[in-house]
């Protein structure tokens with residue numbers, strides 16, 4: 001077993017605190033704690049038993065909390081959803097080559113989503129004399145090669161002394177815009193190395209990622225001039241909502257200009273109830289545009305392109321004379337393996353800056369220019385009237401579609417979306433994933449929790465685990481988390497249901513024949529003590545204590561899980577609406593009521609009833 005060598009001196013006094021590590025993996029866990037990592041999603045494997053042991057037994061109870069998953073793809077997708085919901089990074093634990101290969105699909109998805117994830121994998125031992133049989137088969141040279149094309153950084157610290165630096169670098173790179181997943185391979189010998197000298201845990205604050213950059217002053221002036229002078233400016237919002245701070249100035253900018261807004265990704269950016277929101281009339285809004293302000297749009301050709309795209313025939317729907325301003329940090333990115341930014345479109349004012357920093361500055365300049373022009377108030381008012389007219393017509397079309405297809409058998413998408421909308425409005429809820437082209441026409445979204453986006457990599461199997469990860473992120477908020485997931489997508493990682501972040505989660509298969517309501521109690525971490533806990537002797541009794549805790553949790557098991565097939569699938573979604581005092585009773589009750597409803601085939605109202613939109617646009621725009 002390797003011993004940690006000298007090197008603590010490189011951490012001068014004041015930049016860290018004394019480590020209590022007895023093993024290399026204890027130090028790894030100390031650094032994870034220092035970085036504020038709350039959760040690690042994992043499927044256990046002997047290649048990181050050292051890390052696993054430290055998570056359980058080293059100063060137990062301090063975290064990160066383990067989220068047990070039945071597949072590494074699920075673990076990484078879960079971390080993706082969590083980061084998109086909270087803006088915070090989660091770690092994953094991936095067994096050597098085999099776990100990494102399972103995880104690779106989800107790592108690729110996270111790469112295309114620009115989502116930060118700290119993937120930690122086991123490997124080795126690189127010292128071949130320490131290998132057991134499978135270690136030979138499961139150790140790659142170099143393991144990070146398997147995912148290098150779609151992580152921002154990968155590393156393999158080769159001693160205990162190199163661990164802290166590797167973790168801090170990986171964290172900083174992952175969390176610096178444009179963000180992305182990283183991978184660190186942890187050699188088993190480094191994890192299991194005994195620490196026989198004082199070590200330092202560096203203060204993470206001193207190695208934190210830099211805040212996003214502001215705009216180039218000249219570009220900012222050009223952008224504000226173009227917008228203030230435009231006849232029909234349109235704002236296309238992409239991933240701008242990843243920082244909720246960017247959204248109030250976006251709303252104010254749209255109001256000041258009287259400009260139409262198109263929400264181009266699943267990530268929430270602008271209330272769908274606001275009369276300037278022309279997302280559902282995209283082509284109509286863009287056809288007449290003389291200026292487009294694009295905000296963090298990963299692939300401009302998608303919102304600016306035609307709805308039906310055919311091979312060899314890509315033609316933007318904006319006029320050739322339309323001036324495009326694009327604020328994005330993706331130009332700073334190195335990427336050649338996959339061109340997920342798609343077509344290269346002309347951009348007249350490119351700005352490599354953080355939208356959360358630029359939007360307040362842009363708003364200020366636009367307001368000044370509009371105030372200086374005596375005609376602008378009237379122009380803005382006229383434009384707004386026109387946009388409101390298009391908004392009303394579009395809404396009417398959507399309403400007609402919903403009413404026309406309401407009673408279709410099997411249940412129509414419009415009915416599914418409409419029913420969900422009726423049940424969530426006025427409640428504290430989150431839309432943790434959305435599937436189907438037309439959900440925006442029936443589901444009102446008014447705040448950042450109403451759209452996570454993600455899944456740009458197009459790898460099926462993402463919806464369920466990422467929804468569970470997002471629900472984990474919303475755990476403390478009390479929000480009801482709703483995921484609308486394709487049946488194909490769902491079935492590819494349906495075992496993610498085993499993972500339970502102890503949060504209420506309604507999941508609808510969009511094939512509209514089945515609704516699944518799960519209400520489960522935590523059984524995560526059930527394996528941790530049994531599979532890997534206490535494989536090495538420690539001076540503390542905490543290991544056996546934690547094992548007793550685990551068995552108590554395991555006995556809790558699933559409280560209920562109801563899979564309901566009926567003529568009226570939506571009715572099974574109701575139990576979560578009525579909250580009762582004790583969660584135990586609530587869960588038991590809801591499972592019973594789902595089952596009895598399924599038996600009797602209770603029908604939901606067959607009439608659309610009150611307007612599905614519930615709240616009038618004017619009411620909602622002020623609260624947004």
Ligand SMILES: Cc1ncc(C[n+]2csc(CCOP(=O)(O)OP(=O)(O)O)c2C)c(N)n1
Nearest residue numbers: 105436458459460461485486487488489490
């Ligand atoms: C990992 C992976 N395998 C296969 C595909 C190809 N694929 C694209 S869509 C799809 C079916 C998705 O079904 P569902 O989620 O039900 O969506 P639907 O198109 O039915 O609305 C498949 C298999 C993929 N995108 N990713």
Ligand SMILES: [Mg+2]
Nearest residue numbers: 486487488511
């Ligand atoms: Mg399907």
